[in-house]
Each structure stands twice: as C-alpha cells, then as structure tokens.
Amino acid sequence: MKLDLPERVTVYEVGPRDGLQNEARQVPTADKVRFINALVGAGVRNIEITSFVSPKWIPQLADAADVARSVARPDGVRFSALVPNRRGLDAALAAGMPEIAVFLSASETHNKKNVNKTIEETLRAFEEVVPPARAAGVPVRAYVSTVFGCPYEGDVDPARVTWLTRELRAMGVYQVSLGDTIGVANPRQVQQVLERVLADVPARGDDGVDLLAVHFHDTQGTALANCLVSLTLGITTIDSSVGGLGGCPYAPGASGNLATDDLVAMLHAMGVQTGIDLDKLIDCARLAATFVGHELPSKYMKAHIGKQARARRRAERETMG
C-alpha cells in the first residue's frame, strides 16, 4: 500500500453543535461562547457553532442567536449553523451566520424518523433554504447521514449516496459531508463507497474548494482507520468533535463522534498539517468536559492528561529531593 497522504487537512469542528446537542446538562450561553472562542484560539478554522432549530426540539441550542452574536469572529474563521427549514435560515441570516448547513439521510426510514419527510420531500424543502441562502451570499453545506449503514434498513446503496450528492451539488450546496451516523463503517467499505461517489463527484472543485467531506463516528473504534482510507482517496475535509463530545448512540461510555484531538494527533504524527495547536485543543476538550459534567471518550486526551500528571509528579519529586 502506498500511503499517499495530503499535506494538509481541514478539520471541520462540530463539537459546539453536534456535540452539545446530545448532552443532558444545559450549558450556559456564556460557556458556549467561551468554548467556541477557545477553539478559535487553538487554530480551528471551521466550526459548526449551533443550530437554528425549534427550542422545543433541542432546548440545549435555544440560544442559537445569542451564541452567534456573541462569538468573536477573527479573519479566516468560518462559523456555520445547522438550519432545518426556511424559518431557521431567516434566523441564521438575521444573526449574521456566514455559513449554514442542511441535513438529510441516505436511507428513507432514517430520514422519515428524523425529519418526518421522504427524501424527495426533504430535497424539495431544501429548495426553500439553499437558493435563498446563496442569494444572501451564504454558502451551504449538507450532511448526508447513514451513508455507511442505517439502523433500520441496514446496508445503504452507494449509488443512492452518489445520486443524493449530485442532487445537492446541483442545488448549489458547496460541500457534502458523508456521515457514518451509527459508527458501523469499516475501511474496505469506506473505500468502496468513496470510490463510487468520487467516480461522479471529485473531491475538490476547480477553485480548490473541497466538495466532499467525511464524518465518522468512533463507536467501534474504526474512525481513524476510516479517515486514513479517505485521505488516501483524496478527501481533505474531515468532521470531528473535540474530546469526542456528543453522539452517544449506544451505551454510557460508548463513543459517538470521532474526537478532534485523536484525529489531529494522528494527522500531525504523520506530518499532515491542520493549523491546530494540539495542546490548546486538549485545553478545549477539558473545558468542554467541565461544562457537560462527565469524562469525554477521546483517547489522546486521556493519554495526554496522564502524561502531564506523571511529569508533574516527577517534577515534584525532583523539587523535594
């Protein structure tokens, strides 16, 4: 195997939205803002900061407009927010969001259970969101979930994923994120699915913008192996959540989102640049752990904290001795 890796990868941070969304404890707006500013301080450049959904659906993100208005917005940083419909788009635009994201599933049953629409109906509903967003100068990202398996239907046809990706692109979506929502993808399958999609949609457009991204869950520990295969196929935008925050689809302690720290640690070790300061990123993960009130699943974080503790004990011994 020739490990043909890119020089640089864009890490798309979803912790403040996808991560916090599943947390039981309500995080105060000021803490969210501090968290997002800390991520920016660690060098993260693409962050999904909130979701403009009905507070009835997701009370955790009821402060979307406040969060959007309160975060610092230095040059080169692009914040995004999830938007389920036209109403959400209007709220996102009013709050000055520079990017939005829409979402749907590659499997009918999951889509129906998630948004109570067929996939066709969902695509039609996107017509009320995507063109107006673009008309307002706001680029639109799309998440396609259950790309590598559906909890209700099992296997998902890669041809269907390809068709959806093309439809979304045709509608004006600038980037499609292919999601392993339940964490069942394996490296061989990732290769097969991506090769099918890449036969129709290139990884990058002529302007150098990534048209495709991957979004793996680490439920079975395969997320980094899946990322590795994606990288060798030319994918250079990867979604992840700092500390592995959020998305706990199975048991307590089980992993949902791939941890940004695990991803960045592996990328840096292989000489792939991200622009992120890993030590500062771990500080962000620790901050998030205090907000949500429990340990996060990131492996690198645990190893790093253990290493720091041992160094501290060694220093104390030397001072005493």
Place this chain on the structure above:
Amino acid sequence: MKLDLPERVTVYEVGPRDGLQNEARQVPTADKVRFINALVGAGVRNIEITSFVSPKWIPQLADAADVARSVARPDGVRFSALVPNRRGLDAALAAGMPEIAVFLSASETHNKKNVNKTIEETLRAFEEVVPPARAAGVPVRAYVSTVFGCPYEGDVDPARVTWLTRELRAMGVYQVSLGDTIGVANPRQVQQVLERVLADVPARGDDGVDLLAVHFHDTQGTALANCLVSLTLGITTIDSSVGGLGGCPYAPGASGNLATDDLVAMLHAMGVQTGIDLDKLIDCARLAATFVGHELPSKYMKAHIGKQARARRRAERETMG
C-alpha cells in the same frame, strides 16, 4: 489506495498474560482457567496464557504452572507462556507448555530498565533459552518492544529493529512480534518501519508460517489504523487482548492493548476471516471485566452491550404492550 487485504488473519490473544499481569486485583486460578477455556470456546487458537517469571516480580502470575496444567487443550489450539530465563523455561517445559515466548526491547534504555541488561547481554541470555526449548520440540516466539518509540529515547531506528529481528530469527525464534509498547505508532510510521523490516525478513516463511507479527497499543486510538496498514503490507498475525484488558500505561481509563473484539469486529466487517465467534468473544470480555472488577476499554464491547440492552428494552416493551 488499493486495500489489498488477506483472506484470513491469525489473532494472537495475550489477555490472560499481558492483560492480567497489570491488574491490581488477584484473579483466582480457577477463574483464569475458566477465562482461557472460554477463549478457546470462542474460537481463539493462539493464546498466551501465563508467564513463568518469579512470583516476586509478578504475583498475579505466580500460579503459572497450575494454570498451564489445568486448561483444556483441544486439537488446533496452541498455548504459549512468557519465559524470562532458563529457570522459567524449565518450569514451562515441566508444565508441558507447547510454545514459549522471550522478550526484549529495541531501545537500550528501555531494555535496561526492564530486564537490567544491555540488548547484547539479553541476546546472549536467550542462548540459554531458545536452543534448549527447540531441542525439547517447543517453538519460541519473541516480542520486541518499543519498536515504534521509546519513553526514554524517543525515536527508534528501524534498521536496529531489522537487525534484532534477524538475530532472533538466526537463533531459531519462529516468529517476531513487533510491539508499540507505549502506543505512539502512526500509520505512516508503521508503513516505513515494516517496509524496512520486510526488506530483510519476509512476512511468511516457505512453510507458510508467519515470521512477523504486530502488537499495537491503542493508547491514542490509532491501533486499528496501524493494523490496517500492516495487513496491506502482508502481515497476517496480530496480537491483541480481549476487551482491551491490561496495559494501562497512562491515566485511568486510558487504553493499553488493542482490544481483540475491536480488531475482530473490523476484520470480519471487511470480510477477513479469523475463525473467532465475535458474540462469544464479547462474553469472554465480560467475564474478564468481572474478574478484574472494572470496565474494559474495548469500544466494540460497549457498543455491543448497549445494543443488547436496547433490544432487551424493546422486547420488554413489546411483551408488556
């Protein structure tokens, strides 16, 4: 990337020795025997069951001879035991062990701290173990640790690893297991190190026996990605520990050994056979968790248990409804 994967992989289970060795709670001999028999029942064919070291060093394994004499030994199953010196060999032979293993480090400092000998001295000491074992018809495996990094010296020269592998082979060792003792290996490095070793030592001998194995720790979550690269390079024996038992080099909750269940789940999902029954393997991991008295780090295990619990709740609801 062409994912050229083997049809079959030999999983070398190290949980009963490498796993239990680091556990604080003393596991009764009868429980160890039950655990090993359960692993055999799950289809595991290569198991390191104990270590014939001084009980002063490792009290957990003081019952080595009892364990070796008590386990069932069906055809096709090969048990191994770690042996540090001639005395250990004699005890292992007396207990009827069909295979033994010796160990050393690829870095001088780690080897010195671990066995209080230089690498040259360790190789000379092996002369008292390897030829007599072979004369008794007992094949010898060797573990080379810190192959991908040393906690004291940092980088380890792949040429040195290659030299050691050749020396061990020349002495009559049938298989060398290359270990990432502190869990710092990354896929690109694994490719570089293995390509260097494979330039001198093939993955398999003319008789079809694997001459090389890999032994990754999942401390930073990269173990499965490292296995994937190893597989594409022709390595078909992988060490792992059921449930991720043992080897906790950093903080509480941090991972040491790669979990056999995570490995087997990924292999099976990719269509690579192991001969192991994954459900029964999870039962072994649960058994081990009760012995050691704490949760194990395996991700597949947590996802699997969560899935079972949800299925149970669903069944209960249906029965009640």
